[in-house]
Amino acid sequence: ELADVPWVETSGGATVKLSVAFAPSDALAKWQLGVVGSNTAQLGTSDAATTHAGIAWGLKPDLSWADCVAEAQMIEKDRDRPLAERVAWAERLIKYLEHSFGTVGLFGPCEDEEATKCRAQLSAIAFCPAVEPSGRFVSAAPPEGTLCLRSPSSMQSSSNGPFSWAVEPRAKVSATLLRFAKLSVEVVVRQIIALSAMPAPSAEASVLSQHLLSAARRLSQFPPAELSALSDSELGARLREAAWVPGMGGGKMGGGDQLRFFPPGRVAHQLRGDLWPRFGRLPDDWRGRFEIAGLSTFLQTLGVKQTLSATVLAAELRDVADEGQHSERFALSIRMAAELAAALEPGAAAPDEVFVPTTDGRLLPAAHVFINDAPWHSRAAGAATQALLHEAVSPADGK
DSSP, X not given: XXXXXOOEEBTTSOEEOTTTSBOOOHHHHTTOOHHHHHXXXXXXXXXXXXXXXXXXXXXXXXXXXXXXXXXXXXXXXXXXXXXXXXXXXXXXXXXXXHHHHHHHHHHSOOOOHHHHHHHHHHHHSSOEEEEEEOSSOOSSSSOOEEEEEEXXXXXXXXXXXXXXXXXXXXXXXXXXXXXXXXXXXXXXXXXXXXXXXXXXOGGXXXXXXXXHHHHHHHHHTSOHHHHGGGTTSHHHHHHHHSOOEEEEEEEEETTEEEEEEEOGGGEESOXXXXXXXXXXXXXXXXXXXXXXXXXXXXXXXXXXBSSOOHHHHHHHHHHHHXXXXXXXXXXXXXXXXXXXXXHSOTTOOOXXXXXXXXXXXXXXXXXXXBOOOOHHHHTSTTGGGSOBBOTTSOHHHHO
């Protein structure tokens, strides 16, 4: 009957059942854990005899799995306590878990339903000291960041640094507990998207390019069944829209072409002309590795082709026409028109409503423009009313 009645006074001032209170023990008290500190039975002394007697009555000699879960939840939720204190508290709990359960107890096969449930709960509670990225691009990988508390399942090991700029465990915490999250397609894709949104100084663009290349290579190595989820998912759409594939162009700058990042569909291996800043040419180091099995296929599925398609160029010319007249845009439209002509297969029909540059500096639908293959016609009476294809676009391309 005593087991079912709350009659045991604890150090926290509560009266609880025998099964809830801890036997007074110096060995247990040294861990300075919250559930122990507030739920130790007040028996007047903590000598070995008293501890043994308390355990015999039914007091707890140590923390159960459920107690450890409760302790982790206390660490997670006690945001009024300074972070440094919560980190020290978490480190004590982690050491206790390792001391009491060991590697096999924490991660080995388990037939105990309660233990299995509590292990899953622990992996999702944000109580582990970790290092979070600073939110800006730096050359180091993984980057230096700020101290925080995160769940074990949300962290990646430092060995995944080249592929995943995710929260990583704090070095002082033993890796026994930190059963790192599996490096998944989603983790790497979110890494790429996060990097694409971070401002990178132009001087470090090449370093960022290499980091993204490592991530792309790792992503391409996942089984096709896992990658197939990107084809029709929201995350896959974000990957195709994010500006993360490097493109070269825009003339020489500091001894080399300018480098910036584009959505995959705006980068190609080969360009007939310089279409900067609308499109870019894939850098040599990316092209060299592009042929590695798996990476070529993967990048092509995202839109990185050998050459830009006529459809993509036609859509871009329509956009340029909508933006109005501008000398630089018009010069670019001439180069895009030539690129579009080169992209058409022999005998293939052009996309619907292709806009082309004219001699008077406009972009008009091709159906309203005449090929300027007889210059003397342009000097004839009434020729001024005809829209003629710009002389920089060859009659062959115009046709």
